[in-house]
Amino acid sequence: MSKAILQVRNLTKRFGGLTAVSDLAFEVREGEILGMIGPNGAGKSTTFNLIAGTYSATEGEVQFSGEPVLGLPPHRIAAKGIMRTFQHNRPFGGMPVIENVMVGAHTRFTSTLWSVVAGYSRKEEIEKRRRAEELVDFVGLGDLRDADVTTLSFGQGRLLEIARALAGEPRLILFDEPAAGLTQDELDRLGGIMRGIAARGIAMLLIEHDMHFLLPLAHRVVVLNFGAKIADGLPGEIRADPAVMDAYLGGSHAAA
């Protein structure tokens, strides 16, 4: 079994009297797709924001490749090799697709501001642009490389989020409900892309609502309810877990 790249221990977040995440522990292993599920208000998004650096934790520890990362600002977390996507796509509206992806590579540029002004950064710029073009092709937006991002469909915008995250050469990508708002065709495509990312050895943490999308895709699943972990196992085990059925799947299956 491959070793853990992200280790979360004792993670707790209280908003005033409300405990959104309580004593949470889990790990993401190298190259693995870890799904995190739970009903609304279970603390998934809070957990996500704690790891991404958007919220500060009340207590706990998060280690990435053995280094503590909890409490670092988001841009430092990205530089460490953890990139993220947004549930509601957040493209940079004033730039074409390719430039959006190149922003994702921001932390991988080595030329200084002085060398930019002196005109010595051209080579790196060309090299990074070529790499961004490959990523745009990888997510299937090759025809839209120079398109205005405001003309993209919602599904294409989601693919752009992924290409942009990949440009940061991450070792872990955090996905905030990547399936939300996508059609079945787009979901199939997204699943294929995610497997392709896993094949590159990049680990993924998926916060997700859509069981039908998540269970066939994830290597392991963590289930949250009321801010605490109630189950952690293989997708097959999660399906059969009575506590999970109770908290979440039961309702969802009855409705389906």
Add this chain to the structure above:
Amino acid sequence: MSVIARWLGPVLLLSGAAFLLSDYHNDVYRKMLLWVALALGYNFLFGICGQVAFSHFAFYGIGAYSVVILLFQFHLPLPLAIVLGVVICVLVALAVAIPSTRLEGFYLALATLALAQLFVVVLNEGGALTGGTSGIANYRLPDIFGVRIRGPWFTAVIVLLVVGTYAVLWRLDRSWFGRACRAVRDNPEAAAAMGVNVARTKVIAFTLTSALAGIAGMVYAFVDNTVNPPIFGIDNAFLLLFMVIVGGAGRHAGAVIGAVLLFLLPFWLSPVVGHHHVLVFGVLVLAAILLQPRGLIGLFDFAKKPS
């Protein structure tokens, strides 16, 4: 094409023009070029980085006054006066930018507006140092290596400044830094998630463009050989904003077009409508915002598109 060749063409062409112009037209041409330099820097700050600052023109004044005071009140040599002038601009810019970025965008506008007003107050109340309300006059550019630079040759210096400013901003814009600035403008939270240090990017962009404005101001000090408080009043800060908006915010070519057009407009309009040309400006800006938010350069793009 080599780097030198690429920038040499425009420099020769723009400075060559100065030798064909009369003294009066050289004066107009110089001022127009300086507005272009200012608009290019302000476009980077406002159009590309999205910072609504009203201090850009004040930094032009800080540069102008600094170099004049250092040269003629403290009798420093020219190179030292220039370097110290840049240092003063950088320090003032940092003092404004660092606390401002901790606040939301609106407060940057307020803080920089306050700086611009404060600057004029300081000039008026500066006593012998700033020359008070009448400013400082009757000086001239010191000789450089025994050579007195004047006439079209001084215009050529301004051309070098404009082309240099353009080259620096153009390179920055087409780099990771320019993209970071645009990302910060479009969506700061997503920019941070991509690894962009939002506060640092804003402070660098503000300080750098303010220093460029200061350098332009140093040159301006020798255009009229006089500096006084009314020149650096707040209305010019708004004129600069109008130039960038009318030309097309976020585009270097837009800044150039906006600056040239709005600078020359009063020369054409004044004989017709007198001082009411300000009203025409207002209408132009409104029309630009309502009808063509991408400015005149947006119209040009539209005309160029085949469809």
